[in-house]
Amino acid sequence: MRSAPWWALLSSGCAPVLLVGSWTIAQLRQGPAYDPATQTLSVLASYGAGSYWLMTGMLLVLGTCYVVTAHALREAALAGRVALAGGGLCALALTLVPVPSSGGALEHGAVATVGLVLLAVWPPLAAVQGKGAVPWGLRLDVSLAASALMGATAFWFLAELQGGGAPGIAERVVTFLQALWPFLVVVSCRRSARWRETGP
Numbered sequence: 001m002r003s004a005p006w007w008a009l010l011s012s013g014c015a016p017v018l019l020v021g022s023w024t025i026a027q028l029r030q031g032p033a034y035d036p037a038t039q040t041l042s043v044l045a046s047y048g049a050g051s052y053w054l055m056t057g058m059l060l061v062l063g064t065c066y067v068v069t070a071h072a073l074r075e076a077a078l079a080g081r082v083a084l085a086g087g088g089l090c091a092l093a094l095t096l097v098p099v100p101s102s103g104g105a106l107e108h109g110a111v112a113t114v115g116l117v118l119l120a121v122w123p124p125l126a127a128v129q130g131k132g133a134v135p136w137g138l139r140l141d142v143s144l145a146a147s148a149l150m151g152a153t154a155f156w157f158l159a160e161l162q163g164g165g166a167p168g169i170a171e172r173v174v175t176f177l178q179a180l181w182p183f184l185v186v187v188s189c190r191r192s193a194r195w196r197e198t199g200p
Helices: 006-033 052-072 078-094 106-126 140-163 167-198
Strands: none
Touching: 006 052, 006 167, 052 078, 052 167, 078 106, 106 140, 106 167, 140 167
């Protein structure tokens, strides 16, 4: 099995750092009028928001990170790599359908939902079964657990969104988990390859 290249650490590691850094700066720029607990990240990226360009740029880089990481994960099953890249393309597509300053956001919601689903299901789709040492991030049991956690937090986000609770918190949790998991998989692939090279 081929290991993930060194630059996969860069593309996957940048994603969670970029995500948290961008939303932190953006909400500071919005000022006290923005409530990160009850308002979503989409508000920060809406037309007319003071952080529109920052969040748009973040989505462009984040989506690219996902696509590049999917290309780099040579040990993962193809279906999972395609799903991860699809999640990245959805992030890129969100820049084309931002939340308007007023009115509905059906297109934005549809693209965001597809992206959430793809990023939640890619771990088990990428899992590798077979003989030999499989990186722990690509084991089916671990991948199913990661997917279940992402799915649960995604449902939590949708429930908070419908119930008017704290969707901002739930969204930050699910998007952070989805951004962090590719990095953990890359790390596991590289460690597994190093172990195979050195031997027991």
